[in-house]
Each structure stands twice: as structure tokens, then as C-alpha cells.
Amino acid sequence: MTRKNITGFIVLLxxxxxxxxxALAAVEDRxxxxxxxxxxxxxxxxxxxxxxxxxxxxxxxxGHINFYDGxxxxxxxxxxxxxxxxxxxxxxxxxxxxxxxxLWLKDKFTVTCLDLMTERFIHNVxxxxxxxxxxxxxxxxxxxxxxxxxxxxxxxLYGTDLNVxxxxxxxxELQDVDVYDNHLLLEFFGNGTVAAYNLETGKHMFDVPALxxxxxxxxxxxxxxxxEGNVYYQIRNGDKEAVLTCFDVEKREWRVLMTTPYHLNNxxxxxxxxxxxxxxxxxxxxxxxxxxxxxxxxxxxEGKQLQTDINTIAFDxxxxxxxGTEKRGILYSKYFKSPFICYTWDRPEAMRYGAMxxxxxQNAETLGRHVNCRYRDxxxxxxxxxxxGLQLQKPDEKEVRVYTRRDGLMNEMIHSVIEDNNHDVWVxxxxxxxxxxxxxxxxxxxESYINRDxxxxxxxxxxxxxxxxxxxxxxxxxDHVVAFNPNDFHTDLLAKMTLLPKLIKVLVNGTFINxxxxxxxxxxxxxxxTRLKDMVVSYDQNTISMTFSGLNFMxxxxxxxxxxxxxxxxxxxVLSFANSSGRVDRNGLLHLPLSALKPxxxxxxxQASMSKDDWPVDPxxxxxxxxxxxxRSTGIYILLALLLLSLIIANFVFFNHNTRLRMICNREExxxxxxxxx
Numbered sequence: 001m002t003r004k005n006i007t008g009f010i011v012l013l014x015x016x017x018x019x020x021x022x023a024l025a026a027v028e029d030r031x032x033x034x035x036x037x038x039x040x041x042x043x044x045x046x047x048x049x050x051x052x053x054x055x056x057x058x059x060x061x062x063g064h065i066n067f068y069d070g071x072x073x074x075x076x077x078x079x080x081x082x083x084x085x086x087x088x089x090x091x092x093x094x095x096x097x098x099x100x101x102x103l104w105l106k107d108k109f110t111v112t113c114l115d116l117m118t119e120r121f122i123h124n125v126x127x128x129x130x131x132x133x134x135x136x137x138x139x140x141x142x143x144x145x146x147x148x149x150x151x152x153x154x155x156x157l158y159g160t161d162l163n164v165x166x167x168x169x170x171x172x173e174l175q176d177v178d179v180y181d182n183h184l185l186l187e188f189f190g191n192g193t194v195a196a197y198n199l200e201t202g203k204h205m206f207d208v209p210a211l212x213x214x215x216x217x218x219x220x221x222x223x224x225x226x227x228e229g230n231v232y233y234q235i236r237n238g239d240k241e242a243v244l245t246c247f248d249v250e251k252r253e254w255r256v257l258m259t260t261p262y263h264l265n266n267x268x269x270x271x272x273x274x275x276x277x278x279x280x281x282x283x284x285x286x287x288x289x290x291x292x293x294x295x296x297x298x299x300x301x302e303g304k305q306l307q308t309d310i311n312t313i314a315f316d317x318x319x320x321x322x323x324g325t326e327k328r329g330i331l332y333s334k335y336f337k338s339p340f341i342c343y344t345w346d347r348p349e350a351m352r353y354g355a356m357x358x359x360x361x362q363n364a365e366t367l368g369r370h371v372n373c374r375y376r377d378x379x380x381x382x383x384x385x386x387x388x389g390l391q392l393q394k395p396d397e398k399e400v401r402v403y404t405r406r407d408g409l410m411n412e413m414i415h416s417v418i419e420d421n422n423h424d425v426w427v428x429x430x431x432x433x434x435x436x437x438x439x440x441x442x443x444x445x446x447e448s449y450i451n452r453d454x455x456x457x458x459x460x461x462x463x464x465x466x467x468x469x470x471x472x473x474x475x476x477x478x479d480h481v482v483a484f485n486p487n488d489f490h491t492d493l494l495a496k497m498t499l500l501p502k503l504i505k506v507l508v509n510g511t512f513i514n515x516x517x518x519x520x521x522x523x524x525x526x527x528x529x530t531r532l533k534d535m536v537v538s539y540d541q542n543t544i545s546m547t548f549s550g551l552n553f554m555x556x557x558x559x560x561x562x563x564x565x566x567x568x569x570x571x572x573x574v575l576s577f578a579n580s581s582g583r584v585d586r587n588g589l590l591h592l593p594l595s596a597l598k599p600x601x602x603x604x605x606x607q608a609s610m611s612k613d614d615w616p617v618d619p620x621x622x623x624x625x626x627x628x629x630x631x632r633s634t635g636i637y638i639l640l641a642l643l644l645l646s647l648i649i650a651n652f653v654f655f656n657h658n659t660r661l662r663m664i665c666n667r668e669e670x671x672x673x674x675x676x677x678x
Contacts, residue, residue, distance in 0.1 A: 030321065031299050031338060031454060032306075035073075036329030042066055042075035046324025047093035048105075048266070049314040055500050055551035056530070057316060059330060060093055060105055065114055067530075069504045069549045070556055071587045076119060083110040084125035088139040088152060088173070091222045096143035099161060100132065104141065111141060118515040119528040133160040142177040145227055150177050157187070166197050169204070175223035178232070180249050188234065190220040192254075194247055208247070211254050219243050228269045228287065233257075235264045235276070244276060244285070257285060258292055266312040270319075277310040277323065298331065301454055303344060306331075318497055318554045334554045338454040339488035340433075343481045350481040353474045357464040357481075372462040375417040379441070383425060385414030385462075390427055392443070401443075408446030408578025409434050410586070416465035418473055420486045428460035428475045433482070445612060446578045447558055450586070456480045495611035499559065501590070501620050503532055505547035534623040542597040542626050548590040550608035556588030562607040562615055563592065567600055574612055599628040 036044050043061035050058045057068040066075040089106050096104040102122075103114040113122045122128055129138060132149065140152040148161040152174060157166040166185050168174055173190035179199060180186055187195040192210025197203065219236035226233045232247045242264040244257045262279040269275075274285040281296035298306045310331075312324040319335030343350035367374060373385040384391040389404040389412045404412050410432035418426050425436040432450040436443055451457040456477045464476035472485045506513050506529050513524045519541055525532060537544070550559040560576045561584060577584050583591050590606070605619040630636060 029337060030295075030333040031301060032323070032331040032333045033301050033452060034329055034331055035068075039329075040073035040075075041329055042073070042077075044329045045326055046311060046330050048095045048312050049322045049324050049330070050095055050097070051314055051316045051322075052097075054502060055317045056502065057314075057322065057553075058095070058103070059324065060095060065103070065105065067119070069502060069530075070551050070553055071504075071549060071589050074119075076114065076121065078112050078121040079123070082112050082121045082123055082125070084112070084129075084138075085109060086111050086138065086140050091175070096141075096149075097147050098143055098149050099147045102128070104143065106141070117527045117531050119530070120515070133163075134158055140174065144177060144179040146179060146182075148179065157185070159185075162199070164199060164202065166199075166202055167204075170195060170207075173220070176225045176234075178225060178227060180227070180230075180232075184249070186232070186249070188223060188225060188232075190223065192219070192236065192245075194232075196249075206252060208252050208254065211245075211256060224264075224266055226267045226269060226274070228274075233267060233269075233274055235267060237263050242278075244283075257290075258283070265310065268313050268315065270315045270321075275313045275321075277313045279309045281307070282310050282313060282323065300331075301342075301451065303342060316553055317500070317551070320553050332553065336490050336493070336554070339484045339486075340449065340454040341483045342454055342456055343483070344479065345481075349483070353481045353483065354476060357461075357466060357474065357476050360466050361463045372414055373416050373465075375419070377419040377425065378423060383417045383427075385417055385427070388412055390414045390417070403436075403443070403446070406581070408448060408576075410448040410450060413459070415460040415462050416475060418465040418467055418475070420467065420473060421471045422486060424486065426465070426473055426475075426486075428465055428477075430459040431457070433460075433475065435486075448577070448586075449555075450557065452557075453555065455482060491611075494555075494558075495609070495614040496616060497554075497610055498617050499550040499552055499608035499610065500617065501548045501550055501561070501606045501608040503529055503546060503622060504549050504589075505529060505545075506532070506535070507545040508537060508541050509543050532622065534625065536625040536627065538627050539599050539629040542595075542599075544594045544597065544624065546592045546594070546604070546622075548592065548606055548608075550588050550590070552588045552608070552610065555610065557586045558610055559584065559588035559590075560609050560612045561590045562609070562619070563590070564605045564619075565592075565594065565602055566605070567602040568594065568597075576612065594624075597624075597626050599626045601625055 035041055041061065042064035045062050046059050048060045052058060059066040059068065064075045064077055066073045086106060086109055089109055092107060094106040098104065101116040103116055105112050111125065113125045113128055115122050134151045136153040138151050138153055142150045144150065148159060151158045151160065152168070155168050157168055157177065159166065168187060170189050170193060172193070174187055175190050176188035178186050183199050184205065185197045185199050193207055195207045196205040198205055218238040219242065221239065222237045224235040230248060230250045232249065234245050234247065236243050236245065241259065241261050243259045244264060246255050246257055260278065265277040267274055267276045272287050274287060276283040276285065281294065281298065284293045296307060298308070300306055308325045308328050310323050310325055314322045316322065321333040323331045325331065370387045371384060375383045377383065380395045382393040389402045390409065392401040392403065403409060409429060411429035413430040414427055415430065416428040420426060424438055427434045427436060432448050433455050434446055434448045437445040449455050456479065458478045460475055460477045465473065467473050471487060472483055475482045508519050508524055511519050513519065514529055515525060515527050516523055522538065524537060525535055550561070552559045557577050560574060563573050563575060564570065575584050575590065577586055602624040604622045604624060607615045607617060607619045609615050
């Protein structure tokens with residue numbers, strides 16, 4: 001048996017041991033929602049995923065860059081001439097952000113550059129590199145943890161942002177670069193060696209080779225690093241196998257964490273765990289305990305199971321988990337597990353709950369025409385589910401209140417009603433489940449849950465709803481039984497989550513605008529709408545429609561906005577899907593129309609939250625200027641004033657001149673008359 005075969009056997013044995021150890025630990029209980037080309041993604045092969053500082057998701061697919069704002073994917077397509085050659089980079093997709101509003105995407109000896117201010121690919125990448133201060137031939141480029149750019153040329157690294165030059169002494173392939181603690185430049189090579197240099201002086205500090213030269217030589221095909229504190233985690237791949245190692249900068253030592261007989265693709269640290277994407281699901285490594293777990297099978301919404309390779313893993317600002325797959329698009333899992341548990345009829349829980357619900361319906365009273373259900377709660381209120389909404393009859397009131405989609409229900413066909421232990425009311429419709437909050441004997445708010453919350457996308461059954469002794473509510477739909485406990489909704493934690501509203505669309509006189517778009521022959525803005533802070537329009541471009549996203553990926557329909565437009569109304573308006581007359585849609589987008597605006601300045605202040613009573617982030621402000629018409633501008637008034645003043649002065653001058661002439665004429669006439677008399 002050759003040395004390579006022995007190594008492969010040892011790797012396989014170690015992997016089996018790791019998997020056996022992992023089986024003893026609890027596997028992450030996550031449910032994933034799938035996004036693919038049918039949702040607007042440019043391609044089903046997601047290579048990298050990043051979350052920007054403002055909360056938008058950036059996804060690279062084959063040949064495209066996609067932005068996701070909570071409603072739709074917007075993809076940007078490069079041209080072949082946009083690629084800039086990198087002779088020494090032979091890896092796959094690698095994404096960097098720099099400090100100059102650029103996004104760099106490396107792939108197989110090339111790099112493309114996206115201008116984030118205009119969200120367009122830059123055609124002259126070489127010109128950008130020269131503008132950044134790099135005038136030599138570029139063979140590879142990197143960005144460190146501080147988003148500073150480093151260019152490899154020959155045997156030197158040029159840090160143009162820091163104005164330093166660091167030597168590259170080793171002849172092996174340089175695969176990664178990073179700056180540790182703002183004073184130490186680390187160079188990671190293909191043979192597993194790391195070299196360190198003082199960032200200020202350029203002095204060589206140390207070289208630390210891999211653990212064993214023989215053992216690491218098979219893992220030199222590609223490398224990925226992930227810094228966390230004073231430790232750098234590194235994935236190194238060979239032809240088929242991979243190794244996960246970590247390098248302690250302070251101790252200057254390497255440690256092998258695990259090996260696999262298949263490739264590991266990418267990694268990220270979140271909540272004290274290292275998440276590693278692989279060809280077979282993903283791994284988790286607990287940083288504090290050293291425990292590893294392997295999640296090879298993923299659970300999709302409605303209980304489907306999926307086995308797939310994963311290219312990359314990222315987490316959004318809400319803690320949601322995003323995974324890019326090779327052929328199945330993007331998989332998204334919420335930070336909190338959905339409280340709705342959906343059972344198919346082949347599950348014993350569904351059979352047991354179904355029998356209990358059958359007894360509830362058999363004891364129901366006879367209902368009238370167009371009435372699906374009737375329920376009396378603990379207050380004596382009578383809730384009636386009809387074809388056209390939910391009716392509420394209070395004992396001390398004659399008027400019947402009807403709740404429809406305008407009040408926040410997802411559907412007006414009401415099938416069942418039940419009260420929980422907090423004396424709130426839950427309603428099952430033909431599309432989704434709604435929670436009716438009761439405060440001070442009044443309906444305070446309505447929140448709805450749909451398939452994004454693991455609620456079946458199907459109609460529910462008339463009258464089949466009940467509450468168990470522990471407070472669990474059970475409802476039956478056509479093909480499922482849904483169970484949930486209202487105490488599992490993390491209401492307080494959701495209220496504290498920070499949402500950063502983002503302007504994503506602007507219409508001027510009915511025309512969508514972006515960088516360079518002309519309306520009536522005039523360019524409105526010179527940058528992307530998402531980078532916009534102020535905008536100037538003419539007096540005849542005064543019908544504006546703005547669309548904002550709260551970037552609420554966890555539960556978009558539960559996005560609340562607090563809006564004030566100074567110059568139109570100075571009072572705060574709280575808007576949501578339930579009470580905005582359509583201005584907030586079920587995807588959590590705020591549509592703000594501003595029509596017939598008079599010339600002047602308007603400050604548009606927007607806050608976003610997951611609770612109508614809590615606003616943890618200060619308002620974001622966008623400023624809109626509507627210019628005066630030319631005939632009402634200050635310059636015209638000044639010109640008119642000057643013209644009037646000129647006319648007055650001219651009239652005074654001519655009057656004086658004519659007066660003098662008249663006096664001269666009168667004197668001459670008097671002289672002539674005097675002579676004639678004489």
C-alpha cells in the first residue's frame with residue numbers, strides 16, 4: 001500500500017471517529033427555506049455569501065453578483081472585458097470588500113471589480129488599481145480584516161492603503177494574507193507555512209511551518225482562513241481530501257482540528273461556533289469545548305429532507321443562517337426555530353391530534369349559511385368565522401365589528417378560532433394563521449404567519465382548532481396538523497432586534513431611477529438608490545414614490561415602520577401590514593408615495609422595528625429638494641428687481657435731462673420774446 005493510500009485510509013478512519021463522536025451530541029435542529037432562480041436569483045449555484053454592514057445580503061453565482069433586500073434579488077452581470085488577469089491566483093470564487101466602496105471577486109486567474117456606489121462593474125479595472133497607487137504588474141490581490149488592499153507583484157506585497165511594502169521570501173504559492181492586531185502581517189503559503197512581518201518596519205518576525213511536511217503536502221490546492229481572536233482557522237484542500245487547522249499567533253503553533261476525505265469549502269464563526277461548509281452538508285466546531293458535529297441532512301420547510309453540498313455559510317444581522325449550494329440555490333434558516341410544528345398524516349402526532357380535533361368538531365353547534373365556525377371566548381365575546389371576514393360581537397354592544405385583510409388578516413375566509421392562555425385569539429384562514437392581540441378589552445394588533453413561518457400553504461378545516469392543557473394550540477389544515485405554543489414566540493427578543501431601513505427603489509413621475517437615469521432629459525442621481533442620502537428634482541418632477549426595506553429576513557410581514565416627512569406632516573405615523581392601507585406589503589416593504597410636492601426641502605425620517613412599541617434605532621434621514629420653477633427662482637427675482645431699479649434710474653436720468661432741455665428752451669424763448677419787444 002502506497003503512502004498516499006495509507007494517508008487516505010487514516011483520513012477516512014479519523015472522519016468516521018469524528019462522526020461517531022458527533023452522533024452522541026445533539027444535532028442542530030434547523031429548518032431551511034430555499035431561494036433559487038424562481039425567486040429571482042440569477043443562478044442556482046451560489047458560490048459566496050456576505051452580509052454588508054447595512055444588512056443587505058451579497059450573493060455571487062456563476063458570473064453574476066446578486067443583492068437581496070428582503071423582497072427580490074437584483075443581479076448585476078459583468079462583461080468578458082471586465083475581467084482583469086491575476087496570473088498567480090488559481091483558486092475559486094473569493095470575495096473582498098475594500099475601503100474605497102469596491103467589491104472584488106477573484107476566480108481562476110481573473111478578478112472583477114464592482115463599484116458599490118453605482119452597483120455596476122468597472123470596465124477599466126487596471127485604471128482603478130493605478131488610481132489606488134499600484135503602478136506595477138499585479139499578479140494577485142488580497143484584502144485583510146480591516147479591508148485594506150494588498151497587491152502581489154514579484155516577490156513583494158504592496159499595501160497601498162497603508163503605504164508599506166512587505167517582502168515575500170518563500171518561493172511557494174502565497175494563498176492568503178491578513179493583518180493581526182494592527183501590527184503583524186501574516187502570509188499563508190500553500191505548503192502550510194505562515195510567515196509574519198512587522199507592519200511598520202517590514203522586519204521579518206518568524207516562520208512557522210505546518211505540523212509535518214509530509215502530512216501537509218497533500219493539502220496545497222486551496223486555502224481559506226478565518227480569524228477569531230488570536231487564532232486563525234484554516235481550511236486546506238487537496239485533490240479530494242481536506243484538513244481543518246488552527247494557528248495560535250501568540251503561541252506560534254499549529255493544531256489539526258479534523259480531516260475529511262472530501263473538500264471543505266468555506267467557514268464562518270458565529271455564537272462561539274465555527275461553521276464549516278463542505279461537500280456533504282456542514283460541520284460545526286465548538287470553540288470552547290472542541291466538540292464537532294456533522295449535519296449532512298438538512299430539513300426544509302414542511303418537513304422535506306435534503307442532502308446537498310454547501311459552498312459557503314454566512315449569518316445576517318438578525319442571526320439568520322444562509323448557505324449557498326452548488327445546484328440548489330440558497331438555504332436560509334432563522335435565528336429562532338419557528339414555533340409552528342407541521343405534522344404530515346404519516347406522523348403519529350398528526351393521527352393523535354386529528355382524532356382529538358374530530359371530537360371537537362362533532363360537538364360543535366349547528367351553524368348558519370356562509371358561517372364556517374363560531375367561538376365564545378372567556379370574556380363572552382362571540383367570534384364568527386365567515387366567508388368575508390371575522391365577526392366580533394360583544395355582549396354589551398349591538399354593533400358587530402368585522403375584521404378583514406385591511407385589518408391585517410392574510411385571508412378573509414375564516415375556518416377556525418381559538419383563545420390562548422393569555423386571552424389572545426388565534427384564527428386559521430385559507431392562507432395563514434393570524435394572532436389577534438387583545439389589550440384593555442380592545443383588539444390592539446393583528447399579526448399573521450404564513451409559509452415562511454412553517455405554516456402550511458393550504459386551507460385550514462372548519463372548526464378544527466383546540467387548546468391543550470399545557471397551552472399548546474392545535475389546528476388542522478387539508479394535509480397537515482399544525483401545533484404551536486404561544487409562549488414560544490420570543491416576543492421580547494424580537495422587539496430588541498435592530499432593523500436598519502434601506503431605500504431600495506425610487507420612482508420619479510412614474511419612472512424607476514438609478515445612477516444615470518434621465519427624466520425629462522435630466523439625470524436625477526449619480527449613484528445607486530441604495531447609496532442615496534439626498535436627491536434634487538425639478539418643480540415638474542414632484543411626484544415621488546420611495547420604497548424602503550427593513551431588511552427583516554426573519555419575519556418580513558412583522559415589520560413596523562415609524563415615518564415622518566417634515567414639510568408634509570410633522571407627526572410620526574406607525575405603519576405595518578395590518579394598518580397601512582397597503583403601504584406596507586407582506587414582504588415587509590414600505591411604499592411611501594409623495595405627490596404634488598411644492599418646491600422646498602423635505603426630510604424623510606424612517607425607523608423600522610419588529611414591535612410597534614419599541615424603536616431601538618434612531619431614525620434614518622433622507623433629504624429631498626424640489627427646486628423652484630425658473631420664473632420663481634431667487635435669481636429671477638433679483639434680475640427683475642435690478643431691471644426695475646434700472647428703469648427707475650433711467651426714468652430719473654431722462655426726466656432730469658428733459659427738464660434741463662425744457663428750461664434751456666424756455667430761457668431761449670424768453671430771450672427771443674425780449675428781443676422782439678425791444
